[in-house]
């Protein structure tokens with residue numbers, strides 16, 4: 001196999017200077033790995049600062065990002081995507097290094113566009129993929145819209161809490177955005193609940209939709225609707241806050257059908273592919 005470095009450049013950022021000793025002393029961990037389809041980039045975050053190393057390997061074309069000092073306590077996670085990206089996977093080829101791989105179709109030509117590993121913070125990085133990758137197949141039209149456009153910071157499902165180590169079900173998805181950003185009704189419906197929730201959700205809105213599905217919007221700041229009110233899809237219903245049990249401004253969004261929790265990413269228009277790196 002021919003290996004060739006293209007210009008995948010580790011851009012420097014004042015905040016990204018790594019305290020190597022402290023990272024190596026305490027094993028770092030991958031927290032999120034997301035393929036953002038609408039922005040055509042991959043994004044990942046770790047518990048502590050990391051200095052990723054990226055390379056492009058040709059024949060077959062593949063983008064490899066290694067995260068030194070980062071452990072991945074699971075078998076390799078693979079997700080088929082389509083064309084020209086065939087598969088994305090996360091694994092640990094050797095102890096203490098987590099590896100993210102984007103596998104392209106064998107005949108795919110990367111072109112001369114430079115790729116950059118861009119630090120959004122020392123713990124959060126993104127790679128903008130070549131523009132010709134953008135043509136990805138779309139899911140059949142969803143009847144929902146995204147309630148908020150922001151950064152997807154947590155997915156749905158069982159996960160190990162980073163601090164307590166406990167296994168917990170995360171009942172929805174988290175989307176981070178600044179306080180005051182408007183949150184929109186995901187579909188037409190009637191407001192079933194609007195107000196303070198003591199169980200940790202803070203200021204919360206629940207909308208019952210006409211097909212029986214319910215959507216829940218938690219940790220909000222101001223509410224713009226009240227119980228019994230009819231709302232239209234896309235109507236602002238609240239604004240992003242950090243109320244209740246929340247560590248920063250974000251929307252916690254749940255979807256329920258016949259009292260069963262659904263994965264919101266499975267019902268919303270395809271925008272992200274989330275790699276379930278936090279699950280057990």
Ligand SMILES: [Zn+2]
Pocket residue numbers: 154170172173174251252253
């Ligand atoms: Zn949440």
